[in-house]
Amino acid sequence: xxxxxxxxxxxxxxxxxxxxxxxxxxxxxxxxxxxxxxxxxxxxxxxxxxxxxxxxxxxxxxxxxxxxxxxxxxxxxxxxxxxxxxxxxxxxxxxxxxxxxxxxxxxxxxxxxxxxxxxxxxxxxxxxxxxxxxxxxxxxxxxxxxxxxxxxxxxxxxxxxxxxxxxxxxxxxxxxxxxxxxxxxxxxxxxxxxxxxxxxxxxxxxxxxxxxxxxxxxxxxxxxxxxxxxx
Amino acid sequence: xxxxxxxxxxxxxxxxxxxxxxxxxxxxxxxxxxxxxxxxxxxxxxxxxxxxxxxxxxxxxxxxxxxxxxxxxxxxxxxxxxxxxxxxxxxxxxxxxxxxxxxxxxxxxxxxxxxxxxxxxxxxxxxxxxxxxxxxxxxxxxxxxxxxxxxxxxxxxxxxxxxxxxxxxxxxxxxxxxxxxxxxxxxxxxxxxxxxxxxxxxxxxxxxxxxxxxxxxxxxxxxxxxxxxxx
DNA sequence: ATTAGGACATGATAATTATCACACGATAAT
DNA sequence: ATTATCGTGTGATAATTATCATGTCCTAAT
Numbered sequence: 210x211x212x213x214x215x216x217x218x219x220x221x222x223x224x225x226x227x228x229x230x231x232x233x234x235x236x237x238x239x240x241x242x243x244x245x246x247x248x249x250x251x252x253x254x255x256x257x258x259x260x261x262x263x264x265x266x267x268x269x270x271x272x273x274x275x276x277x278x279x280x281x282x283x284x285x286x287x288x289x290x291x292x293x294x295x296x297x298x299x300x301x302x303x304x305x306x307x308x309x310x311x312x313x314x315x316x317x318x319x320x321x322x323x324x325x326x327x328x329x330x331x332x333x334x335x336x337x338x339x340x341x342x343x344x345x346x347x348x349x350x351x352x353x354x355x356x357x358x359x360x361x362x363x364x365x366x367x368x369x370x371x372x373x374x375x376x377x378x379x380x381x382x383x384x385x386x387x388x389x390x391x392x393x394x395x396x397x398x399x400x401x402x403x404x405x406x407x408x409x410x411x412x413x414x415x416x417x418x419x420x421x422x423x424x425x426x427x428x429x430x431x432x433x434x435x436x437x438x439x440x
Numbered sequence: 441x442x443x444x445x446x447x448x449x450x451x452x453x454x455x456x457x458x459x460x461x462x463x464x465x466x467x468x469x470x471x472x473x474x475x476x477x478x479x480x481x482x483x484x485x486x487x488x489x490x491x492x493x494x495x496x497x498x499x500x501x502x503x504x505x506x507x508x509x510x511x512x513x514x515x516x517x518x519x520x521x522x523x524x525x526x527x528x529x530x531x532x533x534x535x536x537x538x539x540x541x542x543x544x545x546x547x548x549x550x551x552x553x554x555x556x557x558x559x560x561x562x563x564x565x566x567x568x569x570x571x572x573x574x575x576x577x578x579x580x581x582x583x584x585x586x587x588x589x590x591x592x593x594x595x596x597x598x599x600x601x602x603x604x605x606x607x608x609x610x611x612x613x614x615x616x617x618x619x620x621x622x623x624x625x626x627x628x629x630x631x632x633x634x635x636x637x638x639x640x641x642x643x644x645x646x647x648x649x650x651x652x653x654x655x656x657x658x659x660x661x662x663x664x665x666x667x668x669x670x671x
Numbered sequence: 672a673t674t675a676g677g678a679c680a681t682g683a684t685a686a687t688t689a690t691c692a693c694a695c696g697a698t699a700a701t
Numbered sequence: 702a703t704t705a706t707c708g709t710g711t712g713a714t715a716a717t718t719a720t721c722a723t724g725t726c727c728t729a730a731t
Binding site: 277279280285287299300301302303304308328331332333335336339341345346347349350352353354356357360361399 | 508510511514516518530531532533534535539559562563564565566567569570572573574576577578580581583584585587588591592630669
Binding site: 594595631632634635 | 687688689690
């Protein structure tokens, strides 16, 4: 968790157009002055469930998991998020404490702005507020739709779904390094670790994927898609 | 689906304070002029998945289900909503077509306002926009949290969870008439109809509930809660 | 160097859930 | 009146998933 960025490069920020598109250049430099950038190594916790929400946070770079702890302290994973799928947005306007934890899975950079400042901006600039709303809706809609998809599949279908998700949405490559453990996959799809491992092993035996530890190579995407669809 | 309400009684509306609290009396009478009220009988469809979103809709009275159709045309139920848990909000700002269907389970009254008008209000009145955001976040947070709860439970725990939900959140009574079929319960908790029936039968045999068709009487709420928690 | 713990892996067995078959009553359609 | 359909209900059996046991490999801690 290392402090960064004194210089104001917000106008260079790739994310600027995404949800600051309705903020003028002068206002943007104001934001630039007060924003803070932070880096997190894989495994580091960005946000801890139960903490008060003080900052508005968005993902600039990296990959994170959103999770929640059950009463018997097991972890349930809600979603994985990359830049543009926002993070702190979820509970920001419905609660004053975080309902979910956020943990880095890959080296991650976030940008933080004091929440009160964002609220003032939103009150002054309705188009900005509308943009925020769209982002909230999109992020939560994704989570809800994805969870529905997973719910209707069986073990193999769920694991296939996840592999396709990483290949197509996160890495844009049929070969990638799993950024999560087998247990995390289990916590996400709602099955046991053993069964996740078994499903992966079967995919390997059926020559649908190759496995070298965390490295996955999808050999037969078509079959994986069929399994995800019918499973 | 019967047209209603010419007279402007928005200032009498119980919901007014909830999300129109930042709209002045003069603006409110403008809204009142353009709003439309509609009634739906149980089983009638308020919103059909795939339809364009033209109206901003909120529940004034009644009970609805939010659902989505899978590719093999099975129904998945996302949530049940009563007034204050908003409805059309979900996809309103993230898409221009509805991603979910909404169906009345009990006699239901909705209030509709042209979406463009609402957007103009939101742009003019930032506090109103902030209120809207809170509502969206709350509604979606509820769905996400509830689905997580269900995910970690087994068959009996899920059925118990649903019974408690109806008793405590919808009817405020340990005795109530199920507003849904056994199949709809199954579509909600992600199990088969037969197993939902079996779970209910077992609760009956164990004297935890009484069943007269759709009428349910919870005899032992404590035991039901234990089942919901541990199940 | 040794120990402890965690991630990955596999097999055996138990528990849970789905599927199929059948039945009955109510209701809608003709 | 009769057929068809749907919701409810139960039992038998099959399929799926969880649990428990065990082992290996790797890494962190001492």
